[in-house]
Amino acid sequence: MDLRGTRFTLSRDELLTLPEFVLLSLFPNGLFPEGQMGGFAEGDAVQVDYDPASLQYMLDFFRTVAQSIPTEAHPSSSPESDGVVPLDPGSRDDSSRRAGIIVLREDLDFYAIPHKKDINQPEMIEVKRAAARALLKQDGIFSGLKRSDEPGTTEAHLIEMLTAGGFNHDDRWGHRAGEPNKAVICSLALARLRSDIRGNEMGSSAVGMAQKLLLFWRKPARRCWWEGVELDNVEGLEGQKLKVWIRRVWTLEMSVIGLR
Secondary structure (H helix, E strand, O other): OEEOOEEOOOOHHHHHHOOHHHHHHHOOOOOOOOOOHHHOOOOOOOEEOOOHHHHHHHHHHHHHHHHHOOOOOOHHHHHHOOOOOOOOOOOHHHHHHOEEEEEEEEEEEEEEOOOOOOOOHHHHHHHHHHHHHHHHOOOEOOOOOOOOOOOOOHHHHHHHHHHHHOOOOOOEOOEEEEOOOOOEEEEEEEEEOOOOOOHHHHOHHHHHHHHHHHHHEOOOEEEEEEEEEEEOOOOOOOOOOEEEEEEEEEEEEEEEEOOO
16 A cells, blocks of 8 residues: 555555554545456555554554464463453453454544634634644643543543543543644544453453443444634744634544454
8 A cells, every 4th residue: 555655565464453444544435446456466556545654553553462462372361360351252261362452533623713804815824734733732632521520421431431441541642643734633542452450450340341342343433522722822823822613523443453
C-alpha cells in the first residue's frame, strides 16, 4: 500500500487483525473489490489516503503484543487463573495464547468563530491553522470528556469502563495529528486489555467493566457530541480568546490477537 507517499507491505493475515473501522478507512470500497486486483502488476502499490504515521503506530503496537504471546500455554497458569478476565471467544485453556487490544479513535472537527469583523479569507485560514496547533496540544485522552464530575453520566461510565480495561486517567493519545488542508484532528490510542484483573484486587465491578469491552469485538461503537470552547494563547491572537465549536466522534472497538 502507498499511504500518502509512504509504502507499507503487509500480508492479508496481518491486515485482517486490524480493527474493522480502520479497514473501512483504508479501503472504503472493500479490501479486494471485484476487478481491482486484476489491474495491478506485482510490485504495484494500492493508493490509500490515510495517515501513514497513524498506521505505523498501530502496526508497531499490534506486533509488539503479538510477539509477547507465548506459543504454548503454560500449564501452571491455569490453577491461578481464577478471577482473570477470559478472552472470548474460545475456551479458558487457550486464553494465555490470546491478547485483547482496546482501540480508541477520536475524529475532532473544529469551527473557529472569527474574532473580528471584516476578516479576509487568507487571514481566517491562518487563524484556523493556529487553532489547530492549540488543539493539538490538548492531548489528554479523557480531557474532552471531563466536563462534568457528576457520577452516573454516560461520559463517566465510558471513562470507568476504559480505565478498568487498560487505560489510565492521565493517558495521552498515542498518535494525534491534523488532516491535510482540513479543520480536522485525528487521534488514536491503544491499550492492551488487562488480563490480570482479579476480583479480590479491583472488585467484581471492575472485572465486569473490563468484560463489557469484549462486546465491541468486531463491532465498532461510535459516540458524537458537540462542545463550545474558548482557546487561550492562540498564535497571532495574544491577549484574546478564540471561540471554537468542536464536534468529537469517538470510535471504540476491540481487537483480539491470537484467534485462528
